[in-house]
Amino acid sequence: MPVRLRFDEEHALLRDEARRWLAERVTPAALRRLAADARGDDPAWWAQLGELGWTGLVVPEKCGGAGFGAVQLAVIAEETGRKLLPSPLLPTLLAAKLIELAGSDAQREQFLPRIAGGEAIATVAHVEPGGVWDARATTCTLSGARVCGEKAHVWAAPNAALFVVPARDAGSRALRIAVVEEGAPGVRVEAESVLDPSRRQGRVRFQNAACVPLAGDAAAAWSAWCAWAQTALAAEMAGGADAALAMTAAYAQTRVQFDRPIGAFQAIKHPLVNVLIATEQLRSLVFAAASALDAGDAAAALLARMAKAAASEAYASACSRAVQFHGGYGFTEDCDAHLYLRRALASRPALGDAREHRAAIARTLLDDGADLP
Amino acid sequence: MADELDDLRARVREWLRMNLPPAPPFALPQNALTVESDEQLAWLRAWQARLYDAGFVGAEWPAQYGGRGLARGAQRAIDQELARAGAPFLVNNVALAWAGPMILRYGTEAQRLRFLAKLLRADEIWCQGFSEPGSGSDLASLRTRAVRDGDSYVIDGHKVWTSLGRFADSMILLARTDPNAVKHAGISYFLAPMRVPGVEVRPLVKLTGEGGFNQVIFTGARIPADALLGREGQGWELATATLSFERGASEGSAGASGMGGAGFGELLALLRSAPATLRADAAVRDRFAALAIEATALRYDAARARVPGLVTDRPQALPLMAKLTGTEHAQRLADFGLELLGADASLGKDATAPGAGGWARSYLGSFAGTIAGGTSEILRNLLGERVLGLAKSR
Numbered sequence: 001m002p003v004r005l006r007f008d009e010e011h012a013l014l015r016d017e018a019r020r021w022l023a024e025r026v027t028p029a030a031l032r033r034l035a036a037d038a039r040g041d042d043p044a045w046w047a048q049l050g051e052l053g054w055t056g057l058v059v060p061e062k063c064g065g066a067g068f069g070a071v072q073l074a075v076i077a078e079e080t081g082r083k084l085l086p087s088p089l090l091p092t093l094l095a096a097k098l099i100e101l102a103g104s105d106a107q108r109e110q111f112l113p114r115i116a117g118g119e120a121i122a123t124v125a126h127v128e129p130g131g132v133w134d135a136r137a138t139t140c141t142l143s144g145a146r147v148c149g150e151k152a153h154v155w156a157a158p159n160a161a162l163f164v165v166p167a168r169d170a171g172s173r174a175l176r177i178a179v180v181e182e183g184a185p186g187v188r189v190e191a192e193s194v195l196d197p198s199r200r201q202g203r204v205r206f207q208n209a210a211c212v213p214l215a216g217d218a219a220a221a222w223s224a225w226c227a228w229a230q231t232a233l234a235a236e237m238a239g240g241a242d243a244a245l246a247m248t249a250a251y252a253q254t255r256v257q258f259d260r261p262i263g264a265f266q267a268i269k270h271p272l273v274n275v276l277i278a279t280e281q282l283r284s285l286v287f288a289a290a291s292a293l294d295a296g297d298a299a300a301a302l303l304a305r306m307a308k309a310a311a312s313e314a315y316a317s318a319c320s321r322a323v324q325f326h327g328g329y330g331f332t333e334d335c336d337a338h339l340y341l342r343r344a345l346a347s348r349p350a351l352g353d354a355r356e357h358r359a360a361i362a363r364t365l366l367d368d369g370a371d372l373p
Numbered sequence: 374m375a376d377e378l379d380d381l382r383a384r385v386r387e388w389l390r391m392n393l394p395p396a397p398p399f400a401l402p403q404n405a406l407t408v409e410s411d412e413q414l415a416w417l418r419a420w421q422a423r424l425y426d427a428g429f430v431g432a433e434w435p436a437q438y439g440g441r442g443l444a445r446g447a448q449r450a451i452d453q454e455l456a457r458a459g460a461p462f463l464v465n466n467v468a469l470a471w472a473g474p475m476i477l478r479y480g481t482e483a484q485r486l487r488f489l490a491k492l493l494r495a496d497e498i499w500c501q502g503f504s505e506p507g508s509g510s511d512l513a514s515l516r517t518r519a520v521r522d523g524d525s526y527v528i529d530g531h532k533v534w535t536s537l538g539r540f541a542d543s544m545i546l547l548a549r550t551d552p553n554a555v556k557h558a559g560i561s562y563f564l565a566p567m568r569v570p571g572v573e574v575r576p577l578v579k580l581t582g583e584g585g586f587n588q589v590i591f592t593g594a595r596i597p598a599d600a601l602l603g604r605e606g607q608g609w610e611l612a613t614a615t616l617s618f619e620r621g622a623s624e625g626s627a628g629a630s631g632m633g634g635a636g637f638g639e640l641l642a643l644l645r646s647a648p649a650t651l652r653a654d655a656a657v658r659d660r661f662a663a664l665a666i667e668a669t670a671l672r673y674d675a676a677r678a679r680v681p682g683l684v685t686d687r688p689q690a691l692p693l694m695a696k697l698t699g700t701e702h703a704q705r706l707a708d709f710g711l712e713l714l715g716a717d718a719s720l721g722k723d724a725t726a727p728g729a730g731g732w733a734r735s736y737l738g739s740f741a742g743t744i745a746g747g748t749s750e751i752l753r754n755l756l757g758e759r760v761l762g763l764a765k766s767r
Binding site: 002003004005007008009011012242245249252253260261263264265266268269270272273274276277280281282283284285287288303306309310355357358359361362365366369372373 | 637641644645652655658659661662663665666667668669670671672673674676677680682683685686687690691694697698750753754756757758760761762763764765766
């Protein structure tokens, strides 16, 4: 049976609230100001996100959060993606989700209230030098309550208070997940120079760093988390693709050449419609994946991969058309198109690119005999 | 509501278990637009009548016009169960999906009583007379004339691509009633009888080698004045509404017919049974997965279109996309299937051809989808203009 899509009044209210908050603050001018800023995000915004309760959006209620599900997360991700919000909300929410999935009750109580309350920026440090993102291939090691190894391209690393770190148990070789506090002895964080200044990232080295190994089944938690993370990132990318499309369509309505708005030319119109189609299909996959996660449907993993694969392609092509169809202006720093293009290119490989997900989808359908979700 | 639909689905499944007919001794066409012989028509007509008598055609239409008056969603549930069971298609497709909903919405009481029950049961077959040799994408340039003469209109002109034309009792016909009005304003819409003097139907052969296609030549054909739907000059507005039904962008169909052809299930089966070397090929797997993603996206596009909160930003996008994305996906899928056959793709309807030549037939036939009812190019114009607000291309 296909997944039943869920979206009701409370989702719509959250979306309206997000749109209002973002529209008043996260403007292209603010993005340019923060791009030149050493920290890269506005601490006042982060404080407000905590007051709004968004930093605890998917944190269980008994740990101080709102206890919302994947559809709400998709709504917030889509809206923040539309505006390229530089605050590390998505990394923090996804880190909270992994602690929830892999931690014991006591461990959730230990970390999640700090995250939900907005005190702690958190991030999952899962990518390793060379770009391997899947924790099941980690080369970091965990011995007792000490972690060793190196992570790269860690979102929000320069500003994070908590790192959620997949590592291999030095004894059993099993996958484990540990939480490391920034500032603990043996933790060294180095900001990376980034393609997309609206999402900062860094390299983190752990040299026998003290950590809290999470008690749950790490492999199961990791698989479940991937579906959440891919869905949320795909939602963010859908919002970005939609914004890039909207700005290009608006330009094509008003820019006149050969005595006509350039949108009248099918050389512009038809490729833009292809972007529209890809973006709308992406949104359908995102909300299918999110609804499947909330329903506990086993199809969620496959739908999340489909959504991320579609997002990797749709967002990049929406932005490439945005730059191209703005002509000479599109090639300038003044035009906002490159702000989206940078986010699209940086997000494209994150949590798996399209080619990798398609290979996995083929395995699921052809070799494992699964049905179309 | 959901419970009622579940009950209905169960009833359809149960009925199909008892009543799904064995295949006839002759080949059935892939869809309603490809019916070519009398025996095919008779068999398909009988099947639609049985489905109607069981209550599965016109489920949501009012009872006084032959429908069952069920709640919204009932027909879609029935159509899905029929498709899932692989039931034969409904032959009176033009009537159920386009002509019927138009008569229900715009017809007089007399027209509704005259036509609707008969078309639901396939007692009367309908065809469509829109396109002309000189008027395809630019439909409003049509030249067929209808001249009022007492209680009649006299029709002269030439219609093409008329599926079911040879069998049809009636045609939804566009003709120019006012030659002096500007292009769109002079057109009227008729529910025209086909079995009158001056109507000649000539068969055309499709690129698949199949028949079912016709041209219809009107030479002084006299039709009653009350065959007019709506008002004189309202034809373009009504034609646009019909195209919206034809593209699946409006709800109200009395039964789905489908284009037939290979679907994702066939592709999956083909690859699962393919030689290991082919199945292991990374390029093959990549293309296969891309089609799987697209098939899934189409499924959830349709689901999302029915969730108001998820379409608030662009309410027209998904309905206007449906025909374009569905037919282009079907075309890509059939093309890929045919390519996977390797050298066997060179076979025609040869008995040794994989799927008895079905992949070639599906691919060749897929162009009906991307051309009929507005070409993909015209639909991209429509989406660009109506959804993205871009200036008209003409």
